[in-house]
Amino acid sequence: MPPAQVPPLLSQEQVDAAVAAIDGLVADAMERTGVPGMAVAVVHQDEVVHAEGYGVREVGEPAPVDPDTVFQLASLSKPLASTVIAGLVGDEVLDFEDPVIASNPSFALNDPYVTQHATFADLLSHRSGLQTGSGDLLEDLGYDRDHILGRLDQQPLLPFRSSYSYSNFGFTAGAEAAAMAAGMPWEDLAEERLLEPLGMTDTSYRHADYEAEPNRALIHVPTGDGTWAARYTRDADAEAPAGGASSSVRDMAQWMRLQLAGGVYDGTPVVDPDALATTRLPHAVNNPPAALAGRTGFYGLGLNVSYDDAGRLRLGHSGAFNLGAATNVLMLPGEELGIVVLTNGRPQGIPEAITAAFFDIADHGEPTIDWLAFTSWAFEQIEASQAPETDWSQPAADPQPARDLGVYAGTYANSYYGPLTVTADGGDLTMTMGPPEAPTTFPLTHWSGDVFTFESIGENATGLAGALFTVDEAGTATSVRLDFYDRTGLGTFTRE
The missing domain is CATH 3.40.710.10 (DD-peptidase/beta-lactamase superfamily)
Incomplete structure (x- = not known):
């Protein structure tokens, strides 16, 4: 007792x-x-x-x-x-x-x-x-x-x-x-x-x-x-x-x-x-x-x-x-x-x-x-x-141009968060993720090179976050890591 x-x-x-x-x-x-x-x-x-x-x-x-x-x-x-x-x-x-x-x-x-x-x-x-x-x-x-x-x-x-x-x-x-x-x-x-x-x-x-x-x-x-x-x-x-x-x-x-x-x-x-x-x-x-x-x-x-x-x-x-x-x-x-x-x-x-x-x-x-x-x-x-490690609101020290946006477009798999679809439409790049019946689309803004930013959402939002693409020697984006969703190492999406 x-x-x-x-x-x-x-x-x-x-x-x-x-x-x-x-x-x-x-x-x-x-x-x-x-x-x-x-x-x-x-x-x-x-x-x-x-x-x-x-x-x-x-x-x-x-x-x-x-x-x-x-x-x-x-x-x-x-x-x-x-x-x-x-x-x-x-x-x-x-x-x-x-x-x-x-x-x-x-x-x-x-x-x-x-x-x-x-x-x-x-x-x-x-x-x-x-x-x-x-x-x-x-x-x-x-x-x-x-x-x-x-x-x-x-x-x-x-x-x-x-x-x-x-x-x-x-x-x-x-x-x-x-x-x-x-x-x-x-x-x-x-x-x-x-x-x-x-x-x-x-x-x-x-x-x-x-x-x-x-x-x-x-x-x-x-x-x-x-x-x-x-x-x-x-x-x-x-x-x-x-x-x-x-x-x-x-x-x-x-x-x-x-x-x-x-x-x-x-x-x-x-x-x-x-x-x-x-x-x-x-x-x-x-x-x-x-x-x-x-x-x-x-x-x-x-x-x-x-x-x-x-x-x-x-x-x-x-x-x-x-x-x-x-x-x-x-x-x-x-x-x-x-x-x-x-x-x-x-x-x-x-x-x-x-x-x-x-x-x-x-x-x-x-x-x-x-x-x-x-x-x-x-x-x-x-x-x-709880502030993010990188302040994405600050411009890159030596900004590099992005590749043709079509390089990043495609569907990327993740067993925890589900699929991520990146879409290039003219000069705009977006990514969509979440439940199929009610997905969320995030506009992507170029930051430098193969790195873009997006606005985090929801109860745990911390402002701008980074979408960091990996591109192979053939010029194909093979994966993208979303740092906001990578707190326990689960935030990398791999091209299907």
């Missing part, structure tokens, strides 16, 4: 003071960032003590955010999903330590041993060896869940169980196998096992339900001049258990009540407490200490697990869509206290700043640092670390 919690340290007055500060924290964050809208809920001792909306659902439109406004959760979908799977463990449908392949015989990774031995716990804690982003670029191209999961076996693996690498489709593979064990689609399982018992009627793992909701917040990105725009749609059905849920703060408060009550909701047991506790144990190190006196951060099963200065267990998770959504939940189970923040703006550390400041005020009476400045800086560092 997990060790006992540290006894509660917060008085009612301290919690009340933190709750009273929320409106000011939100107003400050919205003024400093311009984010269009957000919603916040707080649960304390099984009571929803705060549930409010702020700002608007869409820039330029008057409809306000309220506690029932539905936001896309992004990766805040994961702790909901692990709660669903904990319910199945309590029902003895499966065990976290069961091999996934026993529930899904088609499950496969790029190592026979890992394929046979990877458990639900391995996949839900990101320690299977799948690298961060495995499958994500297929999703951006429009491939569906089955297609993507069926190609994970081509992804090279990091060391099994001794490495942590955040993988949306590794997590999805675990949840999908759990749904197979239960004998129903994931979306139906989540409804039956969690959403309906908690009355979470505004929550769904189906993008169509989000789109059909009249009281929904659109996603926004900053325009660069201090304003925001609703430019994109983000359909995350392919990775639904990991990032495809949508919900309101009123619904999310019901889930926090369940979590903070150890699996009980309105006096009725919903999830076995031991199974739920297992999701809260450290399963992988995701934040090694930066100094000898530093504290280690962990990942449980769909939850970040850490311990504060008082030794209290902290559970949390963020959600982030670069196309325009940012969310965060933070809970202190020993205090029976939790806060969730949903926003309709691209990740900048805004919800994380509010949840951190809330608990800082509860503990110390006031924020001890400028949390928004700190979290904004942290997100800037993350974004900088």
